[in-house]
Amino acid sequence: MLLEGAIGDAYGAGFEFVYRLIIRRRNKLKRYKRHPFYRTICGHYTDDTQMALALAELIVEGLELTRLNIANKFVEVFKRDVRQGYAFRFFGLLKEVNSGQELLDKIKSKSEHNGSAMRAYPIGVLSTEKAVLEKATMQAAITHDTDWGIRSAQAVALIAHFFMYEKGRKAQLIQYLADWQHLQWASNWQGEVPMKGKETVEAVLSLVTQGESMSKMLIDAVNLGGDTDTVASLVMALGSVCSEIEQDLPKWMFVQLENGPFGYSYIEQLDQKLLAQLPRATRG
Known part of the structure; x- marks a missing residue:
């Protein structure tokens, strides 16, 4: 899940808010693409994956998911591996602070952007919907303490939980979210x-x-345009734990993903440890 999320992130990052004509011409799933303006991130994941790794590490390490522990981990993973993709002001704040408490003291968290949702999927591994909702809300409120900032993070974590715990078929997912969030999500997005x-x-x-296959969903996610790295990362992470979706990402996407200290090998090992938190009967 984490590895596929990183692959979607790295691939989508080459197309973020690029002209649609360029996307259609280059989005062929042949290699990672260089963004016209952020040329150093080719084949590298962004803040989306880095913050998801932070939450996954907390879960694997057995630390309680408190506001302070989450904030400390956000600062830790940023400081050890500074990379592009963060919102300008948040990037500056993370560079400035030296602890989670400093982050909590200084951050202005009234945003309805998708930062709280993009990182929330590891929380789906928690054993109950109640725990998923509580912890998704907690981590979201650190940076996005708004109605949609919280609801979107809850939805992503619940989708991951639905698939990992085999709660039903894909066709039942929208109703599942409605039952737990008392909110009817649309599922006919275009543009x-x-x-x-x-x-x-x-x-x-x-x-x-x-969607029916990972490769087709990735192409379709990027073809939408806009915030392509976040959409592609989430679609790949969530699709990877859905038994109804063909796992057909090309091998080059794994081989050519960055493999530094916190790259492919590290993510793969963390992924295995995270999914080991699931009851044995639900593991793929």
Whole structure:
């Protein structure tokens, strides 16, 4: 799940808010593409994956998911491996602070952007919907303490939980979310995806509920345009734990993903440890 999320992130990063004509011409799933403006991130994941890794590490390490522990981990993973993709002000704040408490003290968290949702899927491994909702809300409120900032993070974590715990068929996913969130999500998204939590979740839901293979879903996610790295990362992470979706990503996407200290090998090992948290009967 984490590895596929990183692959979607790295591939989508080459197309983020690029002209649609360029996307259609280059989005052939042949190699990682260089973004016209952020040329150093080719084949590298962004903040989306880095923050998801932070939550996954907390879960694997057995640390309680408290506000302070989450904030400390956000600062830790950023400091050890500074990379592009963060919002300008948040990037500056992470460079400035030296602890989670400093982050909590200084951050302005009234955003409805999709940052809280993009990282939430590892929380789906928790054993109950109650725990998933509680911890998704907690981590979201650190940076996105708004209605849609929280609801979008809850939705992503619940989707991951639904698939990992085999709660039903894809066709039942929208009703499952409605039952737990008392909210009816749309799943017929078309057009460019803005950096907003609500719209991002609806785009992801549209792709996951209608998709049949990972490779086709990745192409379709990027073809939407807009915040392509976040949409592609979420669709790949969530699709990877859905038994109804063909796992057909080309091998080059794994081989050519960055493999530094926190690259492919590290993510693969963390992924295995995270999924080992699931009851044995539900493991793929």
